[in-house]
Amino acid sequence: MRLPDFEAWAIFACVAEQRSFSAAAEAIGLSKGTVSKAITRLEASLGTSLFHRTSRRLSLTDSGQALAERAQRMVAEARAAEEHARDAASNPSGTVRIAAPITFGIRFVAPAIADLIALHPGLEIDLRLSDARVDIVADGFDIALRVAELPDSSLRARRLAPVxxxxxxxxxxxxxxxTPTHPAHLADHACFGYANAIGTWHFSHRSGEEAAVRPQGPLVTDNGDAMLPALRAGLGIARLPDFIVDEEIASGRLVEVLADWRSASIALHLLTPPGTLRPARVEATIAFLADRFRQICAVESKRAA
Structure with missing residues (x-):
């Protein structure tokens, strides 16, 4: 199927309005030659002349006169569509489905969503909290927030901040x-496991030494907050992100061990389905959350320093 030459139609509408190739070129910011070629191209496509050309004046032929109004309607419709899109971007509306981890979702995402809705009252947010790794495409989510080291995938991922x-x-x-002083010592301790990432814990030392251990212990759960009661009770050791344990460390209920060893790096990521085109409501939500969480993580990092 051959598509209409919309550029040529738009240029024709302008020339018909201006009654001058030069004036039309100036009005739309193109060269006179480009305008002339577009009209010639459209005439060849239509099989008819659109203008009577003389050295002194330019006038529409009967065919041109009949088509000028339609061309101007096309341009008007295109402008209306652009204005609608811009309005949608500044006043987004509709449903946005978001998936987030439970603890991070309750502490940070939920307050951010409240501010987002206040800023954009037309939005309807469907927020689902789970520490399970959701299938964004199959489950119909527009956005997923993950605190993890991401494997390669077809999803579009934006790294917002280190964790x-x-x-x-x-x-x-x-x-x-x-108190363990080397990661290898963890093999002799009761360690709590995270169900969605059971496996080897990797560490690196500032000296360049690397170590790995596969810890075992009496508790496995899919939520970091669920480890806290057993940790406070003195039943074992856990490896958790700072936004879960920083307050516990500050209060003295928990202490950090192996502080000279850096655990495998993870980060907060914002994921979206593959593809480049997204509705304005999703773009507005992404922009808001990305800015909010970069600020939050920056503050948390300063507190941890």
Whole structure:
């Protein structure tokens, strides 16, 4: 199927209005030659002349006169569509489906959503909290927030901020079981596991040494907050992101161990389905959340320093 030459139609509408190739070229910011070629191209496509050309004046032929109004309507419709799109971008409306981890979602996403709705009352947010890794495309989500080291995928991912992971335990546990000074020592300790990332814990030391251990222990759960009661009770060691444990460390209920060792780096990512075109409501939500969480993570990083 051959598509209409919309550029040529728009140029024709302008020339018909201006009654001058030069004036039309100036009005739309093109060269006179480009305008002339577009009209010639359109005439060849239509098989008819649109203008009577003389050295002194330019006038529409009967065919041109009949088509000029239609061309101007096409341009008007295109301008209306652009204005509607711009209005939608500044006043987005409709439903946006978001998936987020439970703890991060409750502490940070939910307050951000409240501010987002206040800013854009036309939005309707469907927020689902789960520490399970959702299938964004199959489950119909527009946006997913993940605190993780992402594997390669076809999804579009934007890294918003790094997230520090800390190895922590209660003072009572360390007094009873001893304080590990090397990651290898964790093999002799009761370690809590994260169900969605069970496997080897990797560490690197500032000296360049690297270490890996596959810890085991009495508790496996798919939510970091669920480890806190057992941690406070002195039942083991856990590796958790700073936004879960920083307050516990500040209060003295938990202490960080292996502080000289850096755990495998993770980050907060914003994921969207593949593709380049997104509705204005989704673009507005992405822009708001990206800016909010970059600020939040920057503040959290300063607190942790």
């Amino acid at each position: 520090t992971v800390r190895v922590v335990a209660a003072p009572a546990y360390l007094a009873r079981a001893g």
